[in-house]
Amino acid sequence: MTPGIPGTPGTPGNISTPDTTMTPDAPTSPVMTNPLLDSLTDAQKKAVEHLDGPLLVLAGPGSGKTTVVTRRIANLIDSGIPPWQILALTFTNKAAGEMRERINTLVPENVPGRRGLTVATFHSFCVRLLRNYASQANIHERFSIYDGADQREAIKQSMKEAGLSSSNWTPASVGAAISNAKNQLLTAEAFAQEASDFYARSIAKAYVGYERRLKDNNALDFDDLLMLTARLLKNNNDVRDELQQRYQYLLIDEYQDTNHAQFVIAHSLAASHSNICVVGDPDQSIYGWRGADIRNILEFETLYPDAVVIPLGQNFRSTAHIVEIASKLIENNTKRKKKTLHTELGEGEKAQVIICQDEHHEAKVIVDDFKRLHDDNDVPWKEMAVLYRVNSLSRVLEEAFRSASVPYVIARGTAFYDRKEIKDALAYLRYAANPSDEVSMRGIINTPTRGIGKTTLDRIENHAIFNPSRMIDVLQNPEQVEGVSARAVGSIQKFNTMVNGWRVMNEHEGMLLEAQSGLAELIERMIRESGLEAMFKKSRTEEDFERLENLGELVSAAADFVPPDASDLGMVDTEGNALELPEPTVLDLLSMFLEQVALVSDADMIDPANGAVTLMTLHAAKGLEFDGIAMAGLEQGLLPHQRAAHQESELEEERRLCFVGITRARKHLMLTRAAVRTHRGMRERTIESQFLGELPGDSIIYSDHAGVDDGYVYGGGGGGSYKDEFGPSSGDTGSWSPKSGSRSGGDSEFPVGCRVMHPKFGLGKIEAITRRPAGSSAQVTFSSVGTKTLILEYAKLQRVD
DNA sequence: CTGGTCATTTTTTTT
DNA sequence: AAATGACCAG
Numbered sequence: 001m002t003p004g005i006p007g008t009p010g011t012p013g014n015i016s017t018p019d020t021t022m023t024p025d026a027p028t029s030p031v032m033t034n035p036l037l038d039s040l041t042d043a044q045k046k047a048v049e050h051l052d053g054p055l056l057v058l059a060g061p062g063s064g065k066t067t068v069v070t071r072r073i074a075n076l077i078d079s080g081i082p083p084w085q086i087l088a089l090t091f092t093n094k095a096a097g098e099m100r101e102r103i104n105t106l107v108p109e110n111v112p113g114r115r116g117l118t119v120a121t122f123h124s125f126c127v128r129l130l131r132n133y134a135s136q137a138n139i140h141e142r143f144s145i146y147d148g149a150d151q152r153e154a155i156k157q158s159m160k161e162a163g164l165s166s167s168n169w170t171p172a173s174v175g176a177a178i179s180n181a182k183n184q185l186l187t188a189e190a191f192a193q194e195a196s197d198f199y200a201r202s203i204a205k206a207y208v209g210y211e212r213r214l215k216d217n218n219a220l221d222f223d224d225l226l227m228l229t230a231r232l233l234k235n236n237n238d239v240r241d242e243l244q245q246r247y248q249y250l251l252i253d254e255y256q257d258t259n260h261a262q263f264v265i266a267h268s269l270a271a272s273h274s275n276i277c278v279v280g281d282p283d284q285s286i287y288g289w290r291g292a293d294i295r296n297i298l299e300f301e302t303l304y305p306d307a308v309v310i311p312l313g314q315n316f317r318s319t320a321h322i323v324e325i326a327s328k329l330i331e332n333n334t335k336r337k338k339k340t341l342h343t344e345l346g347e348g349e350k351a352q353v354i355i356c357q358d359e360h361h362e363a364k365v366i367v368d369d370f371k372r373l374h375d376d377n378d379v380p381w382k383e384m385a386v387l388y389r390v391n392s393l394s395r396v397l398e399e400a401f402r403s404a405s406v407p408y409v410i411a412r413g414t415a416f417y418d419r420k421e422i423k424d425a426l427a428y429l430r431y432a433a434n435p436s437d438e439v440s441m442r443g444i445i446n447t448p449t450r451g452i453g454k455t456t457l458d459r460i461e462n463h464a465i466f467n468p469s470r471m472i473d474v475l476q477n478p479e480q481v482e483g484v485s486a487r488a489v490g491s492i493q494k495f496n497t498m499v500n501g502w503r504v505m506n507e508h509e510g511m512l513l514e515a516q517s518g519l520a521e522l523i524e525r526m527i528r529e530s531g532l533e534a535m536f537k538k539s540r541t542e543e544d545f546e547r548l549e550n551l552g553e554l555v556s557a558a559a560d561f562v563p564p565d566a567s568d569l570g571m572v573d574t575e576g577n578a579l580e581l582p583e584p585t586v587l588d589l590l591s592m593f594l595e596q597v598a599l600v601s602d603a604d605m606i607d608p609a610n611g612a613v614t615l616m617t618l619h620a621a622k623g624l625e626f627d628g629i630a631m632a633g634l635e636q637g638l639l640p641h642q643r644a645a646h647q648e649s650e651l652e653e654e655r656r657l658c659f660v661g662i663t664r665a666r667k668h669l670m671l672t673r674a675a676v677r678t679h680r681g682m683r684e685r686t687i688e689s690q691f692l693g694e695l696p697g698d699s700i701i702y703s704d705h706a707g708v709d710d711g712y713v714y715g716g717g718g719g720g721s722y723k724d725e726f727g728p729s730s731g732d733t734g735s736w737s738p739k740s741g742s743r744s745g746g747d748s749e750f751p752v753g754c755r756v757m758h759p760k761f762g763l764g765k766i767e768a769i770t771r772r773p774a775g776s777s778a779q780v781t782f783s784s785v786g787t788k789t790l791i792l793e794y795a796k797l798q799r800v801d
Numbered sequence: 802c803t804g805g806t807c808a809t810t811t812t813t814t815t816t
Numbered sequence: 817a818a819a820t821g822a823c824c825a826g
Contacts, residue, residue, distance in 0.1 A: 289813080485802095603815095618814080641814080644814095678817090
């Protein structure tokens, strides 16, 4: 199955209050009661009616935050504020899309200036500003945006250059340090000046080199987008004045997750008018690790002493037991403003806490419970989700859902773009769009292999160091480099000609071609000419076929790509009319396409329209709600995560994460843990999460299935010999297999004797199956390579009978 | 230069 | 268990 590509964001999300379809009366009719205030609590009304000045909305989970925020914007417009003076900033595209959507239902399209209303993510807003004010920000207009992997590459290179032995430093730790510095608006130079100890000096060297590299490559990383915008607003009075003038009313969503750079951006914009409304919940602050500063929200009132503060405590989402569990849990955090939550939705069910034997059992328990909810309680699949702390837990769950034929989707937005073939294709495109992008060039100059190997690249790099120049420029005249074979020179020239062909296509045909089809055409041509297509067509394995399909998906995504409307970008005149912009060329379109691709997040991928259970991390679940939630892996080291266990503040963030998970549930909540879990190939006994012990016993039903027989026998299979080093459930080897009467056929899809196809070894016959709790294996005789032992879970066997 | 084998490392969350 | 990286034979 091929995963979809994120379409344009903006799908309607879950709605937490009953009345969202209503629209305000026509502006002409004198209304005594404002329909925007219908069926709101007093606190909600107060927030919606607030016009000028700083406003802090402390919105607990399920408190109708989005309703309040969207109605407040509608109300601002109703009371005469031109929409183009309003700026709303969110964290994810999905949140922005949802907000836009809901404002659309409240404010008619024909309101003057309506289309100039800006609702954007922090990052996309920053990209826009940086392109518009490129010269003031001292950057090139058309920059590449580096994702984590590119960033890692660039950091690796600069570490090598700075002489940091990679045994003492990992690119990840250096990257984290650099990221922190950027969040604090510390440039490489400033960081180097402050660096006093050996550790900081070493980081500083890498930081300086990394920055130079980015500059040379005409690239920005995610942190740069925020840092450069913040610095621009801080240092350039003209730009700041202009933008303050333009955006008279600000709204910041999920304010508890803003970092220092975002803080500076928000308050620079608000400085002249203080019309800033921030919405958030300190108890849901879960991004401290990436620089989010919870003090931003805790100290808002200090910054704006005249701020109006409105707590929204009533929960319209969850039933009482769930709210009770969440409240009791979060009360264990000491560094916290006390806040009470209540609901009027009735008592509801208690939550189930289930101890399972191992992760496969856990997955089975969750799937069975969801089936029960679906079959007996009429809960649709899409109203259920499984949440976990780390992505690695998704595999086993995924398998369980698949084998039970329950439809599911994994919210992993980056998954598609993380595929090798897609990353390669994007690297080609980025290099075509940005000829300075060395990281992208390195990624694809020899993919597929075209005789430009490591030695050649090393020689070119050396040459670039010796006669100071950039590798990318040396590449233009490969013949000048000592020691590069004539053959390699020819390959390089061919490569250059190919890429230039695409760039010329951009420049000259851009205005002639229908740009829209031109983009897809360019990508198709690139896939063909680069040899990517031929590389996957050659072999006829299922894997390579899928890769080809994925490349096709990329082309369709480009064909479907709708560039953001100029007015949605806030490019409007003072009347709120969209500015007349020149028709975008293919190159412009390509840049916008790449930009959109760079800024998709996991959460953006969740499509409420599909009828499937959602599997996602706790982080990705923020802001969502479901009838039924299962949280897996409530174990020490996993839910308070290992790396957070040592510091109290980090432990509290883990607890907030757990709180976020619990409060996603409307009616049904299940928390599970496995007594034994396989981690990095090792089966280990687990310790119950301390958070389970903090839950109120009156609101949960606790059942321990770790040792008992509950419908599954643990044993049977032949010959498996993994050691059971654990207590009571001793001695058995074998697999989970349903006892008599259970569904889904019991035995394997690969009976002994059946014929199978393996992507690499070809046709074979199953000789024996060895069942194990973690990864059953099969002995298969192939005509090509003889008998092999394969792990069924990983070998992509297909039955061909 | 390529494609294989062997050893080492992985240890969170994400715009 | 799997991904990456180093090394080597062809």
